[in-house]
Amino acid sequence: MISATLLSRIRLVGLSATGVVCLAFGGLALILDRPDPFSPWIPLVVGIAAALTIMVAALLAGDRNADIATDELYFSESRRAQILGFWVAVGMYPLFGLAIGYGWITYPVAFSAMGTFTAAAFLLTFSVLNLKGSV
Amino acid sequence: MSELENALKRLRAERGLTQAALADQVGVSRKTINTIENQVFVPSTLLALRLARTLDVSVHEIFSLSDADLDA
Numbered sequence: 509m510i511s512a513t514l515l516s517r518i519r520l521v522g523l524s525a526t527g528v529v530c531l532a533f534g535g536l537a538l539i540l541d542r543p544d545p546f547s548p549w550i551p552l553v554v555g556i557a558a559a560l561t562i563m564v565a566a567l568l569a570g571d572r573n574a575d576i577a578t579d580e581l582y583f584s585e586s587r588r589a590q591i592l593g594f595w596v597a598v599g600m601y602p603l604f605g606l607a608i609g610y611g612w613i614t615y616p617v618a619f620s621a622m623g624t625f626t627a628a629a630f631l632l633t634f635s636v637l638n639l640k641g642s643v
Numbered sequence: 644m645s646e647l648e649n650a651l652k653r654l655r656a657e658r659g660l661t662q663a664a665l666a667d668q669v670g671v672s673r674k675t676i677n678t679i680e681n682q683v684f685v686p687s688t689l690l691a692l693r694l695a696r697t698l699d700v701s702v703h704e705i706f707s708l709s710d711a712d713l714d715a
Contacts, residue, residue, distance in 0.1 A: 512672055572670070581675040581684055 510569040512576035518565045519577065522558030525633030529554045534624035538613065543620035551624060561623050585637040593630030600625060648710035654698050654705060668697045699707040 510518075529551050536545030566574045604618045613621075655665050655676075662680070666673045671690065678684035679694075694695070695702045 516672065516674075576666070576670060576672050578688055579671040580690055581672065581678060584684065609678050 510565050510573065511571040512569065513563075513570050515565050515569045515573055516582075516638070517578040519562050520635055522562050523631050524635035526551070526558045526573035527628045527635060528554045530624040533634065534621040534628065537617050537620045537624070541613065541617055543614075545615035548620075549628075555627075586634060588637060589634035592633045593626060595627035597622075597626040647682065647706055648683055648709050649679065649706045650680065651676070651694065654700060658698065665672055665694075665697065669693050677692075 533545060533551050535549075537543055539545075566577070569577070575642045604613070606621055607613045608615060608618055655662070660668075662676045663673045666676045669676075669690070670693070673689065675690075677687075679686055691702050691706060696706055698705065
């Protein structure tokens with residue numbers, strides 16, 4: 509039987525691992541000036557593996573533990589992470605627009621970095637908020 | 644900005660409950676109880692009522708506005 513605490517930890521590891529991979533993908537895309545710094549399948553596979561692991565863990569934990577792991581504090585943290593993720597996504601348009609306009613980066617690199625940074629912003633913000641409240 | 648004070652930690656301790664035990668009775672995570680006690684998280688009315696029912700007190704005995712807000 510998986511407890512609510514263990515389920516929360518599994519979720520935290522899954523989401524933060526996906527966030528780190530997305531951040532690394534976007535960062536390396538900018539640094540190496542190429543849209544595929546490593547296989548684009550890796551963020552996809554890590555994300556799907558994390559989602560499947562969390563779903564299986566939630567099923568094994570049972571309804572009550574799953575409800576406890578997704579209580580109102582979880583939704584509050586998730587909402588705050590979504591808000592930051594939204595503004596990061598919006599804010600990247602003028603930033604990357606300028607970078608493209610000045611010829612610092614190409615469209616494919618910008619497309620690659622913006623997509624993965626948007627995902628990383630939500631995933632890593634949620635992970636940090638989740639960790640902060642665990643003290 | 645309103646400052647919400649709460650006596651959850653004291654009321655819980657008086658009843659000999661751990662954060663985990665109270666969380667289990669209310670149906671939330673221990674972290675939620677911890678963040679409420681440390682005034683990091685403000686619970687919903689529904690959760691406040693559930694806490695009050697579990698501790699057998701009124702919501703006002705757990706949560707109150709700070710003196711500065713009452714004077715305003």
